[in-house]
Amino acid sequence: MTIQDIAADLVALCKAGDFTTPGEKYWADDVVSIEAAPGDMARIQGKAAVRGKGEWWAANHEVHSAEVTGPYINGDQFAVGFRMDVTPKASGERITMDEVGLYTIKDGKIVEERFFY
Numbered sequence: 001m002t003i004q005d006i007a008a009d010l011v012a013l014c015k016a017g018d019f020t021t022p023g024e025k026y027w028a029d030d031v032v033s034i035e036a037a038p039g040d041m042a043r044i045q046g047k048a049a050v051r052g053k054g055e056w057w058a059a060n061h062e063v064h065s066a067e068v069t070g071p072y073i074n075g076d077q078f079a080v081g082f083r084m085d086v087t088p089k090a091s092g093e094r095i096t097m098d099e100v101g102l103y104t105i106k107d108g109k110i111v112e113e114r115f116f117y
Contacts, residue, residue: 003105007071007078010103014068014080023047023054028109035115050113062087064094078102 009057010022023031026096034051035042044053045097059066104112 001108002074006105006108006110007073007080007103011068011071013080014066017066018059019066020054021027021107023051023110025111026108027051028106028111031110033115034112037117059088060083062089069101076106078100079103 006026010026013019013022019091027047028052029047030045031050033041033044033053036093041056041082044050057097064085064087067081067083069083071078071080080101080103082097082101084099085094086097087094098116099117102114102116103110104114
């Protein structure tokens with residue numbers, strides 16, 4: 001698959017509300033996930049650990065709606081825009097999250113995902 005194919009498939013799945021399949025399908029075994037915020041999840045490495053981060057996020061947030069834009073491709077990377085209407089369960093305060101995910105591809109797999117917000 002080309003980077004265009006991977007990017008288009010990831011965006012199509014996310015637009016359909018499926019945020020789990022893209023990782024399972026495209027993460028490299030040693031994928032690195034980097035968040036803009038400090039803390040325990042600022043840098044996670046390994047497919048199982050990144051999967052766990054996603055499971056934690058899903059368990060701790062109620063998603064009311066999501067808008068996905070892109071992909072925007074440049075070389076071995078592509079960016080995807082995410083705007084989500086969510087309620088973090090800890091606070092109960094409904095918020096809008098605006099985020100950009102930057103994905104780096106090597107040998108047909110996502111080797112790094114980096115989030116900006």
